[in-house]
Amino acid sequence: MSKTQIEDINRNIYDIKNKDEYDYKIQKGLTKEIIEELSKQKQDPDWMREFRLKALDVYNQLKLPTWGPDLSELDMDEIATYVRPKTKMSNNWNDVPDDIKETFDKLGIPEAEKTSLAGVGAQYDSEVVYHSMKEDLIKQGVIYTDMETAVREYPELVKEHFMKCVPVHDHKFVALHGAVWSGGSFVYVPKGVKVDIPLQSYFRLNSPESGQFEHTLIIVDEGASLHFIEGCSAPKYNKVNLHAGCVELYVKDNAYLRYSTIENWSKNMLNLNTKKAIVGKNAQVDWVSGSFGSKISMLYPMSILNGEGSKTEFTGISFAGKGQNLDNGFKVVHNAKNTSSVVNAKSISKDGGTCTYRSLVRINENAKNSKSVVSCESLMLDDISKSDTIPVNDIRTDEVEFSHEAKIGKISDKTIFYLMSRGMSEEDAKAMIVRGFAYPISKELPVEYAVEMNNLINLELEGAIG
Amino acid sequence: MLEIKDLYVNAGEKEILKGINLKINKGEIHVIMGPNGSGKTTTANAILNNPEYQKKQGSIIFDGTDITDLKTDEIARKGVFMSFQLPEEIPGVTVANFLKYAKNKITGKPVKVFQFKDELKKYAKELKIKEETLERSLNVGFSGGEKKKNEILQMLVLNPKLAILDETDSGLDVDAIKTVSKGIEMFKNDENGVLIITHNTKILHSLKVDYVHILVDGKIVKTGTQELASEIEENGYEKYRKG
Numbered sequence: 245m246s247k248t249q250i251e252d253i254n255r256n257i258y259d260i261k262n263k264d265e266y267d268y269k270i271q272k273g274l275t276k277e278i279i280e281e282l283s284k285q286k287q288d289p290d291w292m293r294e295f296r297l298k299a300l301d302v303y304n305q306l307k308l309p310t311w312g313p314d315l316s317e318l319d320m321d322e323i324a325t326y327v328r329p330k331t332k333m334s335n336n337w338n339d340v341p342d343d344i345k346e347t348f349d350k351l352g353i354p355e356a357e358k359t360s361l362a363g364v365g366a367q368y369d370s371e372v373v374y375h376s377m378k379e380d381l382i383k384q385g386v387i388y389t390d391m392e393t394a395v396r397e398y399p400e401l402v403k404e405h406f407m408k409c410v411p412v413h414d415h416k417f418v419a420l421h422g423a424v425w426s427g428g429s430f431v432y433v434p435k436g437v438k439v440d441i442p443l444q445s446y447f448r449l450n451s452p453e454s455g456q457f458e459h460t461l462i463i464v465d466e467g468a469s470l471h472f473i474e475g476c477s478a479p480k481y482n483k484v485n486l487h488a489g490c491v492e493l494y495v496k497d498n499a500y501l502r503y504s505t506i507e508n509w510s511k512n513m514l515n516l517n518t519k520k521a522i523v524g525k526n527a528q529v530d531w532v533s534g535s536f537g538s539k540i541s542m543l544y545p546m547s548i549l550n551g552e553g554s555k556t557e558f559t560g561i562s563f564a565g566k567g568q569n570l571d572n573g574f575k576v577v578h579n580a581k582n583t584s585s586v587v588n589a590k591s592i593s594k595d596g597g598t599c600t601y602r603s604l605v606r607i608n609e610n611a612k613n614s615k616s617v618v619s620c621e622s623l624m625l626d627d628i629s630k631s632d633t634i635p636v637n638d639i640r641t642d643e644v645e646f647s648h649e650a651k652i653g654k655i656s657d658k659t660i661f662y663l664m665s666r667g668m669s670e671e672d673a674k675a676m677i678v679r680g681f682a683y684p685i686s687k688e689l690p691v692e693y694a695v696e697m698n699n700l701i702n703l704e705l706e707g708a709i710g
Numbered sequence: 711m712l713e714i715k716d717l718y719v720n721a722g723e724k725e726i727l728k729g730i731n732l733k734i735n736k737g738e739i740h741v742i743m744g745p746n747g748s749g750k751t752t753t754a755n756a757i758l759n760n761p762e763y764q765k766k767q768g769s770i771i772f773d774g775t776d777i778t779d780l781k782t783d784e785i786a787r788k789g790v791f792m793s794f795q796l797p798e799e800i801p802g803v804t805v806a807n808f809l810k811y812a813k814n815k816i817t818g819k820p821v822k823v824f825q826f827k828d829e830l831k832k833y834a835k836e837l838k839i840k841e842e843t844l845e846r847s848l849n850v851g852f853s854g855g856e857k858k859k860n861e862i863l864q865m866l867v868l869n870p871k872l873a874i875l876d877e878t879d880s881g882l883d884v885d886a887i888k889t890v891s892k893g894i895e896m897f898k899n900d901e902n903g904v905l906i907i908t909h910n911t912k913i914l915h916s917l918k919v920d921y922v923h924i925l926v927d928g929k930i931v932k933t934g935t936q937e938l939a940s941e942i943e944e945n946g947y948e949k950y951r952k953g
Contacts, residue, residue, distance in 0.1 A: 661760050662798040664782035665791070666808075666868065667815035672783075676811065680802030680847070 276300060279423050286426065291403065292395055299412045299422025306416040312602070313540045313569045318486065318514060381439060387432040388443055391459045394430035401432060405461055409492040409548075410520045417488040417516045421457050425490065428458035433468040433499075442471040442504075442690055460491040462501065466524075469500040473690060475507075485513045487538075493521035495529045497551060502530045506693050508700065509537035511568060516542050525551030525580075532688045533560035535572055536700050544602060546575035549583040549611075557586045561685040563701070564597030564629070573602035573634075578611035578644075589620040590685060592678060593629035600631075606638040607646065615645040622652045623681050625674065675702050711736045711903050712757070712790075712872055717768035719749075719756045726752040728928035730768070734872065737900040741914065742907045743939065744925035745947045750907045751795060753925070754876045758782050758792050773871065787816055789871030793861035793878050800848040805860065806830060808848045809867050816868050833866045837893055855886045862893035873897060874905045879913035891916040911943040926950045 279300050283293040308315050381388070387398065394402050412422040429445045445460070464470050474491075487509060495501045501521070509515055515538040521529040531545045547556035558574040576585040591599035601620045622631035633650045655677050663673035678701050679686075686694040712734040719727040726749045734740050744750050755763050757770060759782050769778045777785050800808065809830065813821045834844060837859050849857050858878055865873050875894070879887050894917060898904060906913065914922075914936065922939045924932040924947070931950045932938065 656798075657762065659798045659800070661758075661762070661782060662794060663800075665758050665786050665794075666812040666864070667783055667786040668812065669781075669783050669815075672811075672815065676803055676808075677800060680800050683802030 274300070274303070274420075274423070282424060282426075286392060287396075289395065289399065295407070296423045296425075299407075299419050302412045303416060303419035303423055306413075306419055308416055309542075312542050312571050312600075315514070315516075315540070384437045385434040386437060386439060387430065389430050391425070391428040391430050391461065394461070398430070398432070401463065402430070402461065405463060405492065405494055406459075407490070407492070409494065409522050410490050410518050414518065418490060418518050421459070421488050421490045421518070425457045425459040427456075428460045428489070429462075430460075431462040431464075431470065431472060433464045433470045435465045436467040437465075438469045439471070440469075442473050444473040444475065456485075456487045456489065458489045460489065462492070462503075463494045464496060464499040464501045466496045467498045468496075471502040471504065471690075473693070474503070474505045475693075485510070487513055487515045487517060489517045491517070491519035491545075493519075493529060495521055495523045495527045495554075497524040497527055499524065499527045500530075501528075502532065503545075504532040504689060504693065506534045506689070506696065507537055507541075507543075511537060511539055511565075513538045514540045516540075519543070519545040521545075521547045521556070523547055523549050523551060523554040523556060526553040527551055528555040528557075530557045531560065531574070532685070533558070533572075534685065534689070534693075534697055535560070535562040535570055536697075538570065539568060541568075541570045541572055543571075544573045544575050544604075546577070546604075547585065548577045548579060549585070549614075550579050551583075552580045553582045554580065555584045557588075559588045559685050559688045560590070561682055561697075562591040562599050564591070564593045564599045566595035566597060568597045569600075570598065571600045571602055573600075573604075575604040576606070576616065578605075578607040578614045578616065580611060582613050583611055584615040585617070587616075587618040587620070588684060589618075590681065591620075591622045591631060592625065592681065593622070593631050594625035596626075596628045596630075598630040598632075600634060601650075602634045604636045604638070605646070605648075607640060607644050609640045612641055612643040614641075614643075616647075617645075618648040620650050621681070622650075623678065624652070624654050625678075711773060712905075713771045714753075714757070715769050715771070717756065717770065718766040719752055720764045720766055721752065721762065725766075726763070726928055727756065730925075730928070730930060732923065732930065734903045734905060736871075736903055738921065739894075739898065739904040739906065739917070739919040740921045740923065741919050741939065742905065742923045742925050742930075743911070743942055744909065745951075746909060748925045749928045750909065750925055751876055752928075754792055754874045754905075754907055757790060757874060758785055783815070786870075787818070791865055791868055791870035791873045793858075793865060793873065793875040795877040795880070797849050797857045797861055799850045799852075801850050803848050804845050805848050805863075806844045809864060812864070812868060816870075830863075830867060833863055833893075833896075836896060837863055837866075838889055839863060854881045855883070858882060858886065859889060859893075862890055862897075866893060866897055869897075870902070872903045872905065874907065876907045877909070878906065879908055879910070882912075887912055888916055911939045914939045924950050 276297065279296050283296055407422055410418055412419045431443060433439055462472060493501055493503060507515065523529050529547055533545065535541055535543060545558065549556060556576055560572065560574065562570040562572045564570045574587050574589065578585065585605065589601050591601060593599045599622060603618065605616050605618060607614055607616065620633055624631050631652050635648055637648060639646055655674060659677060660670060660673045663676060664670060668676065679698055682697065682701060686697050689697060714730050714732040717727055717730040730753060742750055742753060752763055756765060759780060765778060769776055772788055772790060775788065777788060810821055810826055813826065830844060831841060834841060839859055849860065852860065861878065878890055882890065891913060894904060919936055922934050922936060923930045924942065926947060
C-alpha cells in the first residue's frame with residue numbers, strides 16, 4: 245500500500261508578493277540615532293520619543309532568552325525595523341493603492357468587512373493603510389483607530405495604559421518593541437457599551453527583512469463587551485523575518501473581551517509576540533488562538549486575574565509542519581479571590597514539526613477559592629514529528645481547585661482502516677480525524693475563520709491542489 | 711457476488727488463513743462460525759484488504775472484479791461494508807456528519823441533506839438509537855451495545871451490496887441482539903448479501919440464515935444449513951478440530 249504524501253500547504257493566496265516599493269526605509273541595525281529618526285518620522289510627542297529611548301536602553305541590557313527554541317539565527321542588525329508603505333492612511337477603500345488593494349482583495353478583507361465585521365484595520369507593513377468602522381459604534385463612543393492616531397488624539401488614555409500591562413522590562417523583544425513599535429490598533433469601548441459584532445484587524449508583512457512591531461491596545465471599560473479578531477499573514481521570503489508585536493488588553497470590572505487570533509505567517513517568520521490582559525472584578529477575558537505559520541513561534545498569552553471573581557478561558561491550537569517549531573502556551577496569574585481559569589490547548593505536528601505547550605499557572609496566596617482546569621492534547625501525524633508539554637504550576641494556597649491533564653497521541657492504523665472501510669481515502673481519513681481533533685477550537689472561532697481553519701487543515705493534509 | 715478462491719493470509723509471520731474458499735450469491739445470508747483464533751476476523755479483514763494482514767495466495771472476486779489488492783476505500787466504494795467488532799472512536803466528528811461524509815464518498819455524489827436526515831432518523835428509531843446520539847462524537851463514550859447498534863445504523867445508511875458483520879452479536883444482551891437482527895432483516899433483500907462472523911449462535915435464534923460454515927484453524931471444514939449451527943450449539947467445535 246502506498247504511503248500518503250502530505251504536501252506543504254498551497255500558499256498561493258498568502259504568497260502574493262508585491263514589488264518591494266517604499267518611500268522610506270531606515271538603515272539596518274539599531275542605534276539611538278535610528279530610534280530618534282524613527283520617532284521624528286512618526287511625529288511622536290516628546291513623551292513617546294523618551295519612552296522609545298528608554299526602551300532601547302533596556303533592550304541593550306537584556307539578553308536573548310535561552311530556555312526556548314534556538315534563536316541564534318536572529319541578527320537584529322540585519323533587520324530593518326521600519327518600513328512605511330507608499331500611502332497615507334485612508335478610510336476609503338478606493339484610495340488604497342492598487343497593488344496593496346489587490347493583496348487585501350485576495351485575502352478577502354473587504355468582503356469579510358462587508359459581510360459581518362464591524363470594522364477593519366488592515367496593517368500593511370508598518371502602518372495602517374485602511375481603517376473604517378460602522379457608524380453606530382462611533383455614535384456610541386467606541387474608538388477604533390490606528391495606534392499612531394491614538395497617541396496623538398487620545399494622549400491621556402494611551403499614556404495611562406501604554407506598556408503598563410506589558411512593561412518593557414518583561415523580556416528583550418518587548419524592550420525592542422517599546423523602542424521601535426509602529427502601527428497597530430487602538431480600541432476603547434466606553435462603559436456599558438456592548439459591541440455585538442466583532443472588530444477585526446489584519447496584519448501583513450511584505451517587505452523582506454523588515455520587522456513588524458505593531459502595538460495593540462484595547463480598553464474595555466466597566467460593563468462593556470467586545471470581540472476583537474486579529475489575523476496575521478506574511479508572504480514567503482528567504483531572509484528571516486521577525487514579528488515582535490505587543491498586545492495589551494484592559495478588561496475593567498464586569499467587562500467581557502474575547503480576543504481571537506489566526507496566525508498564518510510565512511514559514512520563515514520568527515513570531516515572538518507578547519500578549520497580556522489585566523482583568524478586573526467579575527470581568528472575563530477569553531483567548532482563542534490558532535497558530536499555523538511561522539518558523540519559530542514563542543507565544544504565551546497571559547491573563548492576570550486581578551479582580552475578585554474574574555475569569556479567563558484559553559482555547560488554542562498549533563499546527564507545526566516541516567521546519568516549524570511552535571513553542572506556544574498560556575500563562576495565568578490568579579491574584580484575587582474566586583477567580584477561575586480554563587485552558588484547552590491542542591497541537592498537531594507532522595513532517596518533523598515540533599509543537600511545545602509551555603504554560604504557567606500561578607495561584608497567589610490571596611486567591612482563595614479559585615479554580616484552574618488545564619487540558620492539553622497533542623496529535624502527531626508521523627514518527628518524525630515532536631510534541632512536548634512543559635507546564636509550570638505555582639500554587640501558593642491550599643484553598644483551590646486545580647487540575648492539569650496532558651495527552652499525547654498518534655493516529656492509529658486501526659482508525660485509518662475503520663474510516664477507509666467507509667469509503668474514505670487515507671487522506672480523507674486523516675483530515676477527518678484532524679478536523680475532529682481541532683473541532684473544539686474551531687467551534688469557538690467566528691464562522692468564516694472556522695472555515696478558513698478547516699481549509700488550512702485540509703490543504704495541509706490533502707496536499708497542494710494543482 | 712463474492713467469491714474467495716484458495717485464500718492464504720498471514721498476520722506478520724503467522725499463517726492464519728490456509729486456503730479459504732467461499733462463494734456468496736446475492737440474496738443469501740452466510741454465517742462463518744468457529745472457535746477463537748480460527749481466523750474469522752482475519753477473513754473479514756482480508757476481504758477489506760486491511761494492510762495489517764498480508765495475502766500470500768489466492769484471490770477475492772467481487773461482482774466480477776478482482777478486489778484482492780484494491781485499497782480498502784476502493785473496496786468499500788464497490789459496495790462492501792464491514793461492521794467492526796471494536797469500532798474506533800472519532801472525537802469531534804458527530805455520527806450524523808460522519809455518515810453524511812461517508813455516504814458522499816460511497817455514492818460519489820453529494821447527499822440530499824433533508825432526505826438524508828430523515829432517513830438517518832428513521833433508521834435510528836428502528837434501532838432504538840436516541841436522536842441525540844446522532845449529534846454525539848462517533849463512538850466516543852458509547853457503551854458496547856451502542857457501538858454495535860451504530861455499526862448496524864451505518865450499514866443501513868450506506869446500503870452496501872455485501873455486509874460483513876464481525877462479531878456483531880458478541881457482548882450484547884437479548885434485547886440488543888433482537889434489535890441488531892431486526893436491522894439485518896431491514897437491510898436484507900434479494901439484491902444484496904450478508905456474511906455474519908460469530909463464535910456463538912445467539913444471533914441465529916432470531917435470524918434465518920442460508921448457509922453456515924465452520925472455520926477451524928484457517929480452513930472451512932464443514933458447510934451446512936441452519937441446523938449445523940444448532941449442532942455446534944449442542945456439541946461445540948470439538949468434533950471438527952484436528953487430531
